Amino acid sequence: MSSITIIGTGNMARAIGTLAIAGGNAVEVMGRDQAKADGLAEALGATAGEWGAVPAGDIVITALLHDAVVPAVIAYGDALAGKVVVDISNPFNATFDGLAHSEETSVAQKVAEVAPGGADVVKAFNTIFRNVLENGRPDVFIAADSAQAKASVKEFVEGIGLRPLDVGGLAMAHWLEGMGLVTVGLAGNGVGHWDFALGVDEFERSGGEQV
Numbered sequence: 450m451s452s453i454t455i456i457g458t459g460n461m462a463r464a465i466g467t468l469a470i471a472g473g474n475a476v477e478v479m480g481r482d483q484a485k486a487d488g489l490a491e492a493l494g495a496t497a498g499e500w501g502a503v504p505a506g507d508i509v510i511t512a513l514l515h516d517a518v519v520p521a522v523i524a525y526g527d528a529l530a531g532k533v534v535v536d537i538s539n540p541f542n543a544t545f546d547g548l549a550h551s552e553e554t555s556v557a558q559k560v561a562e563v564a565p566g567g568a569d570v571v572k573a574f575n576t577i578f579r580n581v582l583e584n585g586r587p588d589v590f591i592a593a594d595s596a597q598a599k600a601s602v603k604e605f606v607e608g609i610g611l612r613p614l615d616v617g618g619l620a621m622a623h624w625l626e627g628m629g630l631v632t633v634g635l636a637g638n639g640v641g642h643w644d645f646a647l648g649v650d651e652f653e654r655s656g657g658e659q660v
């Protein structure tokens with residue numbers, strides 16, 4: 450069991466919160482609108498915390514619009530010291546055909562730049578549509594520099610019945626954001642609907658050179 454604080458009260462907060470409660474985790478919800486945090490907490494069977502206070506959870510999931518994540522982490526400041534901060538955002542541009550950054554970075558890497566000492570940042574969940582979290586068992590790609598933070602998020606993900614897949618260090622968060630973009634592109638084109646997720650299929654090993 451993990452202790453989770455979700456900062457945010459929207460669709461992803463509800464979807465992840467529902468899975469977290471069903472998995473037997475302790476869940477706290479925080480939002481800039483206290484009435485929304487109270488309402489979501491009550492609906493989930495979670496507790497509500499106050500925006501900016503020290504989160505009760507060891508894992509803090511920022512379920513906020515992408516441009517609100519870094520400001521929220523700055524606003525929380527030392528309240529996040531020692532926490533594992535999980536960024537789930539997709540910083541899409543206005544036309545959904547590129548990322549909002551002008552350089553090769555990610556929201557997660559920007560969070561790591563402003564997070565207090567002792568906080569570790571993990572990118573996860575961004576490639577999965579909310580409706581898939583509600584109905585399916587998708588793979589959850591994870592990027593982080595801290596092995597310990599990665600291990601605690603992996604444990605949480607497994608505890609809610611999903612498969613965590615480590616893609617490497619936090620710099621890979623940029624490419625996970627690209628995967629988010631690819632997923633939207635598939636929804637609008639080749640797949641043609643939103644009820645799917647990118648995942649990994651493994652095949653019989655050929656006996657050739659392996660990585």
Ligand SMILES: NC(=O)c1ccc[n+]([C@@H]2O[C@H](COP(=O)([O-])OP(=O)(O)OC[C@H]3O[C@@H](n4cnc5c(N)ncnc54)[C@H](OP(=O)(O)O)[C@@H]3O)[C@@H](O)[C@H]2O)c1
Nearest residue numbers: 457458459460461512513514515517538539575577578579
């Ligand atoms: N929906 C999906 O299928 C999906 C899938 C993967 C990843 N994501 C990512 O998950 C994140 C949340 O998505 P969502 O679908 O849950 O969005 P949402 O339903 O619109 O919820 C957004 C949340 O962000 C809060 N927020 C917005 N601006 C804020 C600000 N300036 N300061 C503080 N809080 C602010 C909102 O609070 P108020 O209600 O007070 O405005 C709300 O709680 C996004 O970054 C998105 O890219 C979404």
